[in-house]
Amino acid sequence: MVIYENVLCSVCGCLCDDIEVTVEENKIVKVRNACAMGTTKLLNYYKERNTKPLIKKDGKLIPTNLDEATSKVAEILVNAEYPLIYGWSLCSSEAIKVGIELAEEVGGVIDNQASVCHGPGIQALHNSGLPTCTLGEVKHRADLIIYWGCNPEDAHPRHLTRYTLSPKSKFIKDPKERKLVVIDVRNTITAKKANLFINIEQGADFELISALRAALKFEEIEEERVAGLAVEQIEEFAEMLRSCKFGVIFFGQGLTQSLGKSKNIEAAIALVKDLNDYTKFALIPIRGHYNVAGANEVTAWQTGFPFAVDFSKGYPWYNPGETTAVDILRRGESDAALIVGSDPLAHFPKEAADHLAKNPLAVIDPDISVTALAADVVIPSAFTGIEVSGTAYRMDRVGLLMKKVVDPPEGVLSDEEILRIILKKVRILKGVA
């Protein structure tokens, strides 16, 4: 029996790094400190799992070997004019780096899940910068925490206990010193824990932020109500923001994917900059998958752009709305795809999913997903953070090393190793190896 301490949980963007895992005979038998989502993954990841590469013959997926499967993926990518390489938020940063090399080599588009979640927030920070901080600073200093358009009690179950509402803190000794505010269109489970729940009208976030900016500067708001709230309530809230010692706004897809999209985040950034005239304030996107932030980081430091990078012109080109996966698929432009650690057929709009399924399709994934079932070739990979190590970026863009605690099944390689084999075969097929 071996007990591993400080294991990272590879589920959500909290990337909790205090998990204790007990392993007996290459099997995880006990998990401490993780939430229900993390515990479930760590104890059950190996169940109902395919460990053999599969290839489609006569309309059916049948077992094959890694050599034939990787050759088929290389062939699909080299024969395509405009392949799409999509996924990445459930992979190591090392694998993403190889994926970018592959996209460049085949003149395709590499995109990640940010294009359907926090992409608008990233576009906003291109224009305005991001007044931000780490979760460590929040834990030790923040006395006002605002969750705007997100529900961490459901999606990031340890966020409140580990970082915001009740963590052990160096400077905030009494948890009662912290105030929790939730701004949402619904009375969520997180809202039920808040000191103040601000129930706004759907699609009115931009108006509320603008009114708050005016109230902060003691400007007159001519309307009686904004975003469904009385102006007096907005002025009281502005005073609460102004008078805290260290405030932080965590924003989710309720802000990035509602009316206004990137303009909502630009307005929120402007609000936080204004607040720094009075006190200390920061803004942090609350990211979903465990390494979606890493997908943006690695893509940005490799290509200059964080997602939706098109190499078809021979150099990186980025234009969200044009080079984003869903838009390319909807317009029917791609003629093949490689999906790594994602299940777009289960989540993309129907038109986009239909186009993805009708062209040559390859999948690298530890699990058999809906997308894998429709693919021409499927390569099972090892679980990063359980069976192989790798780097991931937490939602506050802090890079952390994920541990390996058990061996993968025989013959099952990491995403990075599989992608390196494919890249080598692509170069051989192109005659550039």
Ligand code: SF4
């Ligand atoms: S909060 Fe997220 S990272 Fe932490 S244990 Fe739960 S699922 Fe894992």
